[in-house]
Amino acid sequence: MSKELPPWEKAREEFVAQWGSLGTQWGINRTMAQIHALLMTAPEPMCTDEVMEKLQISRGNAHTNLKELVAWNLVRIITHKGDRKEYFEAEKDVWKIFITISKERKRREIEPAIRLLRDCAAQTKDEAAGPGRDFHQQMKDLDEFLSFGVKVGDTVISMKHASALQWAMRLLG
Amino acid sequence: MSKELPPWEKAREEFVAQWGSLGTQWGINRTMAQIHALLMTAPEPMCTDEVMEKLQISRGNAHTNLKELVAWNLVRIITHKGDRKEYFEAEKDVWKIFITISKERKRREIEPAIRLLRDCAAQTKDEAAGPGRDFHQQMKDLDEFLSFGVKVGDTVISMKHASALQWAMRLLG
DNA sequence: TCACGTTTTCATTAAAAACTGAAAATATCG
DNA sequence: CGATATTTTCAGTTTTTAATGAAAACGTGA
Known part of the structure; x- marks a missing residue:
């Protein structure tokens, strides 16, 4: 056939x-x-x-x-x-595809995770010591990390391809 | 209960x-x-x-x-x-978790994709014009983008948490 | 409005993924 | 070597997810 x-x-x-x-x-x-x-x-x-x-x-x-x-x-x-x-x-432009997927994943996957972490941290903010305190800290650490990642991501996806490239090249250079 | x-x-x-x-x-x-x-x-x-x-x-x-x-x-x-x-x-250290997951995803998801793209590009390297040429170029663009991303990723995950933070802060600042 | 081409929905079926529980394999100790 | 504790495997089952295909809904032009 x-x-x-x-x-x-x-x-x-x-x-x-x-x-x-x-x-x-x-x-x-x-x-x-x-x-x-x-x-x-x-x-x-x-x-x-x-x-x-x-x-x-x-x-x-x-x-x-x-x-x-x-x-x-x-x-x-x-x-x-x-x-x-x-x-x-x-869309065929690789940089635009990347930006689109990044935004969408942020919205669908990262932001709900951050909400969960903040909720769990809030629930345990009064823990003064021991495992409760450690749990609270772990939630805060994860939140802080993801939130910072989002900030970096937002900055990158707001850049033109050429600027992002230049910036990344500086890191590699 | x-x-x-x-x-x-x-x-x-x-x-x-x-x-x-x-x-x-x-x-x-x-x-x-x-x-x-x-x-x-x-x-x-x-x-x-x-x-x-x-x-x-x-x-x-x-x-x-x-x-x-x-x-x-x-x-x-x-x-x-x-x-x-x-x-x-x-592992509880957020930065270490991030590095571990990044390495693993690179190995399992990115590298096979790059191999595929290179294979498809190689198969069409003689296309001189038209859709065949466009296809070849699309494969190369995707390869180049992912490979560059891997390079950046490798650099970041080879950094100490503090250095990475400092580097990212410069971007945000 | 009706007829027709197209899109959308959805009940049903099929396929894939995850889970169970018990048997088999393995490891450790006296 | 037994006896026992623990890990590992896996055939069978359940659950979840994806796909089908036909009917319904939609939209447009005559």
Whole structure:
């Protein structure tokens, strides 16, 4: 059934398949990672049916994961006049992808953790000594570390790629 | 059935439960995250039975996840003479935890991704124009970005906590 | 408004991941 | 070497997560 694929499409298929596996280790749904890989390497925006066809998945699955990628701001919807289909286009700029993922993970994963740590610290702020005091301190240490990390992250993602690069180069130099 | 818990243990139980939930979002097994939270806040090293009891889980589950945490270098095994049980103790220093997790994620998640990107780039290095050339470039861009990130990460994790802090402060200042 | 192309939802099914508990293996001591 | 304490494994089960496909909802143009 398979027809002559251009050689680069061969590599692309490997990329899509493997990126999907890697995604699962990152706690990301395999299909979502595959669609992202597919769109990142798509010469043109793709519609749902094209994604279904390329990945051999159902409409519901394609739809759900495309919309999830849109919710992550990693993919945007394109429409052409005179065509009521939606086309999907992934951000390809690596620095922008990085910033987007960083922001999203901060919001979904780091900030809830910080809230938890502060809550637990608050609950034990009167512990004067012993294990209770140690627990309180541990919560504060973790909070402080994550909060500082967020601050650094915020600074970096507010930078232009070139400035961030320059700054990082200074560290390495 | 529940007896008087010291107030700090109340907060601890919330921490353990919630840290478990947060862990799943990070792609980490819930029980593993809970055990880690438990040990990070344990005044003394704990044995398998204590972990089973605290979290109400089976021996097999406790065992597997404790050993997994040891494999991550987040937990170490302690033995006392005259007692053949193994006790488990988590690293509590936030900076050390960060370094350990960073190294492990680099090894498990970033490096395989870089290998994939290089492979796909190599397969398409002769593409002279068009979509094939764009694909090749995209692979190279992603590789370059991740590799640079690894370099920065390596530099940071080779630093003492104080030096890293000072360096980051300069960025924020 | 109706017909049609498209998107969205969701009950059901399938697949993957996590967990249990008990048996087997291992280690330690007299 | 037994006897005993502890760790490790793993077949079977449960729980969770993801995927399917068909029906419903939506939106647009005639």
